[in-house]
Amino acid sequence: MLLPLLMPLVTLITDTxxxxxxxxxxxxxxxxxxxxxxxxLVALTFIFACLAGIFTSIQNKHLTISVVKDNLPEKAxxxxxxxxxxxxxxxxLSLFFATFPNIISIISPDESIWGIPVRILFLAISIMYAGxxxxxxxNTKKILLCLLGIVLGLIFSLGSILTIFYQVFSWDGGxxxxxxxxxMSFFQASFVVWALLCIVLxxxxxxxxxxxxxxxxxxxxxxxxxxxxxxLESYTILADSSITAIPLFTIAGCLFAEGSAAKRLxxxxxxxxxxxxxxxxxxxxLVATLFTTFTGASxxxxxxxxxxxxxxxxxxxxxxxxxEALITASGAIGILLPxxxxxxxxxxxxxxxxANVLDIxxxxxxxxxxxxxxxxxxxxxxxxxxxxTPFSLSTFVTxxxxxxxxxxxxxxVFILYFTGIFSLVQTAAxxxxxxxxxxxxxRRDFSIKEAFKKILESVPIIGGVLIIVSAAxxxxxxxxxxxxxxxxSEFVLAHISSKYVFLLLLNLLLLIVGCIMDLYSAILVVSPxxxxxxxxxxxxxxxxxxxxxxxLALGFLTPPVGMNLFIASYTFEKPVLKIARxxxxxxxxxxxxxxxxxxxxxxxxxxxx
Numbered sequence: 001m002l003l004p005l006l007m008p009l010v011t012l013i014t015d016t017x018x019x020x021x022x023x024x025x026x027x028x029x030x031x032x033x034x035x036x037x038x039x040x041l042v043a044l045t046f047i048f049a050c051l052a053g054i055f056t057s058i059q060n061k062h063l064t065i066s067v068v069k070d071n072l073p074e075k076a077x078x079x080x081x082x083x084x085x086x087x088x089x090x091x092x093l094s095l096f097f098a099t100f101p102n103i104i105s106i107i108s109p110d111e112s113i114w115g116i117p118v119r120i121l122f123l124a125i126s127i128m129y130a131g132x133x134x135x136x137x138x139n140t141k142k143i144l145l146c147l148l149g150i151v152l153g154l155i156f157s158l159g160s161i162l163t164i165f166y167q168v169f170s171w172d173g174g175x176x177x178x179x180x181x182x183x184m185s186f187f188q189a190s191f192v193v194w195a196l197l198c199i200v201l202x203x204x205x206x207x208x209x210x211x212x213x214x215x216x217x218x219x220x221x222x223x224x225x226x227x228x229x230x231x232l233e234s235y236t237i238l239a240d241s242s243i244t245a246i247p248l249f250t251i252a253g254c255l256f257a258e259g260s261a262a263k264r265l266x267x268x269x270x271x272x273x274x275x276x277x278x279x280x281x282x283x284x285x286l287v288a289t290l291f292t293t294f295t296g297a298s299x300x301x302x303x304x305x306x307x308x309x310x311x312x313x314x315x316x317x318x319x320x321x322x323x324e325a326l327i328t329a330s331g332a333i334g335i336l337l338p339x340x341x342x343x344x345x346x347x348x349x350x351x352x353x354x355a356n357v358l359d360i361x362x363x364x365x366x367x368x369x370x371x372x373x374x375x376x377x378x379x380x381x382x383x384x385x386x387x388x389t390p391f392s393l394s395t396f397v398t399x400x401x402x403x404x405x406x407x408x409x410x411x412x413v414f415i416l417y418f419t420g421i422f423s424l425v426q427t428a429a430x431x432x433x434x435x436x437x438x439x440x441x442x443r444r445d446f447s448i449k450e451a452f453k454k455i456l457e458s459v460p461i462i463g464g465v466l467i468i469v470s471a472a473x474x475x476x477x478x479x480x481x482x483x484x485x486x487x488x489s490e491f492v493l494a495h496i497s498s499k500y501v502f503l504l505l506l507n508l509l510l511l512i513v514g515c516i517m518d519l520y521s522a523i524l525v526v527s528p529x530x531x532x533x534x535x536x537x538x539x540x541x542x543x544x545x546x547x548x549x550x551x552l553a554l555g556f557l558t559p560p561v562g563m564n565l566f567i568a569s570y571t572f573e574k575p576v577l578k579i580a581r582x583x584x585x586x587x588x589x590x591x592x593x594x595x596x597x598x599x600x601x602x603x604x605x606x607x608x609x
Contacts, residue, residue, distance in 0.1 A: 046235070050125055053132065054127075063208045064206065064207055064208060065202050081204075082142070089136050093150060094160070095227075099122070100126070100160065104164065122231075125235060126231075156183075158180045158183060159180050159221070187218055213230065229474065230474040237524075244428070254455065258445075266284070269286055271399040272400075274388065274389030280313050280318060281376060284309045289333045301334070310324055313326070332556040333375065339431070343361055343364060346545055350545075353531050406438070416430065436451060465520055469524060472520065488532075502533070506534075506547065510548060511551055511555050514555010514562070527548055540601065543605060546604040550597050557590070559577075
C-alpha cells in the first residue's frame with residue numbers, strides 16, 4: 001500500500017534533482033524510473049479501482065437513491081427487487097463479454113507498462129465485471145431469477161460474442177448475425193422504454209452504476225452494437241493520472257476522520273473562539289468543511305463526524321436540532337475548496353473546455369469561503385446558547401500545539417499544490433503518507449495493522465465512487481457520439497435568447513440534478529452537455545464550473561430527495577422531513593450565495609488570471 005503512495009514523491013525528488021544538476025546517465029536513469037513510477041502508479045490505481053468495485057459489491061455499499069422502496073408493501077418490494085436482480089445479472093454478464101473485443105483487437109499488443117502488456121492490465125476490468133456478476137448471482141436467492149438474468153445477458157451480449165468469434169476464427173456468425181440485427185432493431189424501437197425503466201428502478205434501489213451502465217449499454221446496442229466502447233471508456237477514465245488522486249485523498253481523509261484529528265481541531269478552534277457567541281459553531285463548520293475537502297463526499301463527512309460534532313455542540317449548550325441542522329448544512333461546502341475531488345473530476349472530464357484544475361480551484365475559492373462564512377453567520381444568528389468559555393491564552397496555546405500537525409496538512413497541501421511545487425498526484429500522495437505517519441507514528445491513534453484496516457474500510461467508498469465514474473463516462477461518451485450537446489445547444493439557442501434566462505434555467509436544472517444524482521455521476525454525465533451551450537452565451541469556462549459545483553452542493557440539501565438529507569436522517573436517527581425543515585434557513589442562505597455566484601462573474605473570476 002505504501003509503495004504506490006511513495007511513487008509520486010520519488011518522481012518529485014528526481015525532477016528536482018534534474019532541474020538543479022547537469023543531466024548524467026545516473027540521474028537520467030533515475031528520471032526514467034520516476035516516469036515509469038508515475039505510469040506504474042496509474043496502472044496500480046486502475047487495478048485497485050477494479051478490485052475496489054468488487055469489494056464495494058461484497059460489502060453491499062454501492063450508491064443508491066432508494067427513496068420509494070422502503071415505503072412499498074412487502075410484496076411490491078419483492079417484485080421490484082426481483083426485476084433489479086435480473087437486469088443487474090444480465091447487464092454485468094454483457095459488460096463482461098464486451099471487454100474482450102478490446103483485448104483482442106483494439107489495444108495494441110506493443111503497448112506496455114513496466115513490461116506488462118496493457119492487454120493484460122485491461123483484464124482487470126474483465127475480472128471486475130466477472131466478480132460483480134458472481135456476487136450478484138450469489139446474492140440472488142432464486143435460481144429462476146439467476147437463469148433469467150443469464151439468458152437475457154447472453155441475448156444482450158450476442159454482438160460481443162459474434163465479434164469475438166469473428167476476430168479469433170474469422171466466422172461471420174451465419175444466422176446469428178441476422179438474429180443480432182433483429183435484437184438491435186428491437187432495442188431501437190424500445191430504447192426510451194428501457195431508459196425510463198432504469199431511471200424508475202433507480203428510485204427503487206437499483207445501484208446507480210447499474211442504472212448508468214444499463215442506459216449506456218442499451219444506447220450503444222441500439223445505435224449499432226458498439227458496446228465494447230463502454231469498458232474502453234472505463235479504462236480511459238480510471239487510468240487517467242488525475243483520477244489517481246481520488247483514492248489517495250480519500251485515504252488521507254479517512255485516517256484523519258477515524259483518528260483524533262476532529263477532536264483536536266475542534267478543541268483548538270473552540271479554545272480560540274469559545275469566548276464569543278457562536279464559537280463552537282465556527283469550530284464545527286470549519287472542521288466539517290475541512291474534512292469534506294479531503295474525503296470528496298459530503299455524506300462521508302456527516303457520517304464520520306456528525307455524531308462527534310453534535311456532541312460537542314450540544315455539550316456546549318447548543319440546541320440539538322439546530323446543531324444537527326448546522327452540521328448537515330455544512331457537509332457539502334468543502335467540495336468547492338482545495339483539494340476537492342469534485343473539482344479534480346470536473347476538470348478531468350472536461351479537459352478541453354478551457355478550464356484546468358488550478359483555475360477552477362482559484363475560481364471556486366471565494367464562493368466556497370462565502371458559503372462557509374454565510375453558514376457560520378446564520379448559525380450564530382440562530383444561536384440562543386448563553387454558555388461561554390472564557391478565553392485562556394494558555395489553553396489556546398496548548399490546544400494549538402496539540403492540533404498543529406493536523407492544521408499543517410491543509411496549509412501544506414494548499415501551498416505545495418498552488419505554488420506548483422507538487423503536481424496533483426504528488427500532493428495527494430503527500431497527504432496520504434502524511435496522514436498515515438501522523439496517525440500511526442506520532443499520534444498513535446492506530447497501530448500499523450489498525451491503520452491498514454481503516455484504509456480497507458475506505459475501499460467501499462473509493463470503489464463506489466470510481467465505479468460510478470467509469471459507468472458515467474460511458475454514458476457521457478454516447479451523448480457525445482450522438483451529438484447530443486450540439487442538438488441541445490441548437491434547441492436552447494432557438495428558444496432562449498437571454499443569457500440570464502439561460503442561467504436561471506441552468507440553476508433550476510442543476511438543483512434537480514443535484515437532488516437525484518450523486519456528485520460524480522452529475523459531473524460526468526451532465527457537465528459535458530451544458531458546456532457547449534454555455535459557451536454559446538459567452539459564459540467563461542471557470543465561471544460555469546463554479547456555477548455547476550455550487551449548484552450541486554446546494555442540491556445535496558434540496559428537499560425532497562437531496563442526498564445529504566437521507567444521510568443526516570440515518571446519522572441523527574430523525575425523519576427526513578424533520579431534517580429538511582430544520583435546514584431550510586441554511587438552504588435559503590446558500591441559494592442567495594448561488595445567485596450571487598451565478599449572476600456576478602467577479603466572485604468566480606477574481607483570482608483567475
